Amino acid sequence: MTRRPLEILDQALNGQPVIVSLKGGREIRGILQGYDVHMNLVLDNAEEEINGNIQKHGILIVRGDNVIYLSPSVE
Amino acid sequence: MTRRPLEILDQALNGQPVIVSLKGGREIRGILQGYDVHMNLVLDNAEEEINGNIQKHGILIVRGDNVIYLSPSVE
Amino acid sequence: MTRRPLEILDQALNGQPVIVSLKGGREIRGILQGYDVHMNLVLDNAEEEINGNIQKHGILIVRGDNVIYLSPSVE
Amino acid sequence: MTRRPLEILDQALNGQPVIVSLKGGREIRGILQGYDVHMNLVLDNAEEEINGNIQKHGILIVRGDNVIYLSPSVE
Amino acid sequence: MTRRPLEILDQALNGQPVIVSLKGGREIRGILQGYDVHMNLVLDNAEEEINGNIQKHGILIVRGDNVIYLSPSVE
Amino acid sequence: MTRRPLEILDQALNGQPVIVSLKGGREIRGILQGYDVHMNLVLDNAEEEINGNIQKHGILIVRGDNVIYLSPSVE
Amino acid sequence: MTRRPLEILDQALNGQPVIVSLKGGREIRGILQGYDVHMNLVLDNAEEEINGNIQKHGILIVRGDNVIYLSPSVE
Numbered sequence: 001m002t003r004r005p006l007e008i009l010d011q012a013l014n015g016q017p018v019i020v021s022l023k024g025g026r027e028i029r030g031i032l033q034g035y036d037v038h039m040n041l042v043l044d045n046a047e048e049e050i051n052g053n054i055q056k057h058g059i060l061i062v063r064g065d066n067v068i069y070l071s072p073s074v075e
Numbered sequence: 076m077t078r079r080p081l082e083i084l085d086q087a088l089n090g091q092p093v094i095v096s097l098k099g100g101r102e103i104r105g106i107l108q109g110y111d112v113h114m115n116l117v118l119d120n121a122e123e124e125i126n127g128n129i130q131k132h133g134i135l136i137v138r139g140d141n142v143i144y145l146s147p148s149v150e
Numbered sequence: 151m152t153r154r155p156l157e158i159l160d161q162a163l164n165g166q167p168v169i170v171s172l173k174g175g176r177e178i179r180g181i182l183q184g185y186d187v188h189m190n191l192v193l194d195n196a197e198e199e200i201n202g203n204i205q206k207h208g209i210l211i212v213r214g215d216n217v218i219y220l221s222p223s224v225e
Numbered sequence: 226m227t228r229r230p231l232e233i234l235d236q237a238l239n240g241q242p243v244i245v246s247l248k249g250g251r252e253i254r255g256i257l258q259g260y261d262v263h264m265n266l267v268l269d270n271a272e273e274e275i276n277g278n279i280q281k282h283g284i285l286i287v288r289g290d291n292v293i294y295l296s297p298s299v300e
Numbered sequence: 301m302t303r304r305p306l307e308i309l310d311q312a313l314n315g316q317p318v319i320v321s322l323k324g325g326r327e328i329r330g331i332l333q334g335y336d337v338h339m340n341l342v343l344d345n346a347e348e349e350i351n352g353n354i355q356k357h358g359i360l361i362v363r364g365d366n367v368i369y370l371s372p373s374v375e
Numbered sequence: 376m377t378r379r380p381l382e383i384l385d386q387a388l389n390g391q392p393v394i395v396s397l398k399g400g401r402e403i404r405g406i407l408q409g410y411d412v413h414m415n416l417v418l419d420n421a422e423e424e425i426n427g428n429i430q431k432h433g434i435l436i437v438r439g440d441n442v443i444y445l446s447p448s449v450e
Numbered sequence: 451m452t453r454r455p456l457e458i459l460d461q462a463l464n465g466q467p468v469i470v471s472l473k474g475g476r477e478i479r480g481i482l483q484g485y486d487v488h489m490n491l492v493l494d495n496a497e498e499e500i501n502g503n504i505q506k507h508g509i510l511i512v513r514g515d516n517v518i519y520l521s522p523s524v525e
Contacts, residue, residue, distance in 0.1 A: 003259035005286050008267050012284055022143065023249075023291075024098075034078035039265075039288055040114075042083050046146070057146040059087055061080050063114050066098075066143050068247065068291050071271070071282040097218065099173075109153035115189075117158050121221070132221040134162055136155045138189050141173075141218050172368065174323075184303035190339075192308050196371070207371040209312055211305050213339050216323075216368050228409035230436050233417050237434055248399075248441075264415075264438050293397065293441050296421070296432040322518065324473075334453035340489075342458050346521070357521040359462055361455050363489050366473075366518050378484035380511050383492050387509055398474075398516075414490075414513055443472065443516050446496070446507040 009035050009070075017073035018043070022066045029073055030060060039064030084110050084145075092148040093118070097141045104148055105135060114139030159185050159220075167223035168193070172216045179223055180210060189214030234260050234295075242298035243268070247291045254298055255285060264289030309335050309370075317373035318343070322366045329373055330360060339364030384410050384445075392448035393418070397441045404448055405435060414439030459485050459520075467523040468493070472516045479523055480510060489514030 009032070018032045020041065030043030046060035088107050095103045095116065105118030121135035163182050170178045170191065180193030196210035238257050245253045245266065255268030271285035313332050320328045320341065330343030346360035388407050395403045395416065405418030421435035463482050470478045470491065480493030496510035 003267055004261050005259055005265035005267050006261070008259065008284060008286055013286075026143075028144075034080055034083065036079050036081070040080035042078055042080050059083060060144050060146045061083055061088075062144040063139070063142045064288070065140070065290070067288045068251075069253075069285050069287040071285045101218075103219075109155055109158065111154050111156070115155035117153055117155050134158060135219050135221045136158055136163075137219040138214070138217045140215070176368075178369075184305055184308065186304050186306070190305035192303055192305050209308060210369050210371045211308055211313075212369040213364070213367045215365070228417055229411050230409055230415035230417050231411070233409065233434060233436055238436075289438070290440070292438045293401075294403075294435050294437040296435045326518075328519075334455055334458065336454050336456070340455035342453055342455050359458060360519050360521045361458055361463075362519040363514070363517045365515070378492055379486050380484055380490035380492050381486070383484065383509060383511055388511075439513070440515070442513045443476075444478075444510050444512040446510045 006035070006037065013070070013072060018070050019073045020062060020070045021068040022062070023068055024066075028060065028062070030057075032070075033059070036064070039067050041067070041070070081110070081112065088145070088147060093145050094148045095137060095145045096143040097137070098143060099141075103135065103137065105132075107145075108134070111139075114142050116142070116145070156185070156187065163220070163222060168220050169223045170212060170220045171218040172212070173218060174216075178210065178212070180207075182220075183209070186214075189217050191217070191220070231260070231262065238295070238297060243295050244298045245287060245295045246293040247287070248293060249291075253285065253287070255282075257295075258284070261289075264292050266292070266295070306335070306337065313370070313372060318370050319373045320362060320370045321368040322362070323368060324366075328360065328362070330357075332370075333359070336364075339367050341367070341370070381410070381412065384414075388445070388447060393445050394448045395437060395445045396443040397437070398443060399441075403435065403437070405432075407445075408434070411439075414442050416442070416445070456485070456487065463520070463522060468520050469523045470512060470520045471518040472512070473518060474516075478510065478512070480507075482520075483509070486514070489517050491517070491520070 013032050016032060020028045028046055028048045030046030033044045034042035041062040043060045046057040048055050091107060093107045103121055103123045105121030108119045109117035116137040118135045121132040123130050168182045178196055178198045180196030183194045184192035191212040193210045196207040198205050241257060243257045253271055253273045255271030258269045259267035266287040268285045271282040273280050316332060318332045328346055328348045330346030333344045334342035341362040343360045346357040348355050393407045403421055403423045405421035408419045409417035416437040418435045421432040423430050466482060468482045478496055478498045480496030483494045484492035491512040493510045496507040498505050
C-alpha cells in the first residue's frame with residue numbers, strides 16, 4: 001500500500017516532536033502543529049542549535065521550500 | 076486538530092511583533108501588518124541589524140521567497 | 151485588519167520614492183511607478199550605488215524574483 | 226514501451242530499499258513507503274552517513290525538490 | 301496612475317536601445333525587438349562586454365529568468 | 376519541420392544508450408527507459424563515474440530539474 | 451511591431467546554426483532542430499568546447515532552465 005508523504009505528515013507526525021532539516025545545514029526541533037501542501041510547517045516549542053547554543057522560539061512558521069526532510073524526534 | 080501555517084499567521088501573529096529569518100542570514104524584526112499566500116509580508120516599524128548597527132525602515136514589504144521562517148518576537 | 155502586501159504597494163508606496171533591496175546585495179532607489187503580482191517593478195529616476203559611485207538610470211524595470219524587500223525611502 | 230518515472234517508482238521501487246541522492250552531496254537509504262508527483266518521498270528505517278557515522282531516523286519525509294536521483298539499494 | 305511593468309516594456313522601451321542586467325554580473329545592450337510575460341527578450345544588434353572586449357551578436361534571445369533589470373540605454 | 380524536444384526523446388532516444396549531464400558536473404550513462412514532461416528520466420544499467428571509479432546502479436530515476444542536457448551515447 | 455521571443459526562435463533560428471549560452475559558463479553550438487515553450491532545445495551536430503577541446507555530440511536535448519541566451523552562430 002502506498003502512503004502519500006502528506007498523509008504521513010498528518011497521521012504519524014502531527015502533534016508529535018519532529019526534527020526538521022533545512023537547506024544551509026540548519027536543524028530545528030519542535031512539536032508539529034500544522035502543515036500545508038507546500039510543506040510550510042508550524043512548529044510549537046521550536047528550538048534551534050546555533051554554534052552550540054540553543055535558541056528557543058515559541059511558535060515557528062517555516063516556509064516549505066527551505067525543508068530538506070523531517071522525521072520524528074526520538075529521545 | 077491541524078492548523079494551517081497561514082491560519083497561524085492570521086490568528087497568532089497578525090498585528091504582533093515578529094522576527095523574520097531571511098535566506099542569506101539576514102533577520103528582520105517588525106510588526107506583522109499583512110501577508111499573502113506566497114508569504115509576502117508587510118512589516119511595520121521594521122528594523123534590521125547589519126554589522127551591529129540597527130537600520131530602521133518604516134513599512135517593509137518582504138518578498139515571500141526570501142523567508143526561511145518567522146516567529147513571534149518575545150522581549 | 152489584514153493588509154495584503156500588494157495593496158500596500160498600491161496605497162502607500164505607489165508614486166513614492168522607495169528603496170529596493172535585491173538579491174546579491176544590490177540596492178536601488180527610485181520612484182515606484184508600477185508593479186504586478188510577481189513584484190516586477192517599474193522605477194523612475196532610478197539610481198544604484200556601485201562601489202561608491204552613483205549610476206543613474208531613467209526608467210528601470212526590475213524582474214520581481216530579484217527583490218528581497220522594498221520600503222519607502224526616507225530622506 | 227515507454228515507462229513513466231513515477232510508474233517505475235510505484236512498480237519497481239515501492240516497498241523496496243532505495244538509495245536517494247540529495248543535492249549538496251547527501252545520500253539517504255531507506256525503505257520507500259510512498260511518494261507523490263513532486264517526488265516527495267516517505268522512507269522507513271532511513272539512515273544517512275554523516276562524516277563516517279550512521280545517523281538513524283525512523284520515518285523520513287523528504288521534500289522532492291532536494292532529490293537528484295533514486296535507485297534500488299543493492300546489498 | 302499605476303503602470304504595469306510589461307506595459308512599460310511595450311510603450312517606452314520597444315524598438316529602443318536598452319541595457320539588460322543579467323544575474324552573474326553580465327550586461328547586454330541591444331535594440332528591444334520583443335518580449336513575453338516571462339520577460340524572455342529579443343534583442344537586435346546585441347553586444348556584451350566580456351573582459352573589456354565587445355562581443356557582437358545579431359539577434360539574441362534571452363531567457364527571462366536571467367534578467368535582473370532592464371532600462372533604456374542613454375548615450 | 377520543427378521537432379519538439381520531448382518528441383525527440385521519444386523517437387530518437389527511447390530505449391537507446393544516453394549520456395545525461397547533471398548540474399554540479401555529474402554525468403550519468405544508461406539506457407533511457409522512460410521520461411515525463413518534467414524530464415524526469417528512467418535509466419537502466421545506469422553508471423556514473425565518480426573520481427575515476429564507475430559506480431553501477433540498476434534502475435535510476437533522475438529528477439528532471441537536475442538535467443542540463445542529454446544526448447545519445449556513442450561508443 | 452512586437453515579435454515574441456518564441457516566434458523569433460521559430461522564424462529566424464529554426465534549422466539554423468546557433469550558439470547557446472548556458473548557466474555556469476558553458477556554451478554549446480549546433481543546428482537548432484526544435485524547441486518548446488520552456489526553451490527546451492533540440493540541437494543537431496552539437497559541440498561544446500571544454501578546456502580547449504571540442505566535445506562532439508550528435509543530437510542534444512537541452513533543458514530550458516539552463517539557457518541564458520541563444521543567438522545565430524555567425525561564421
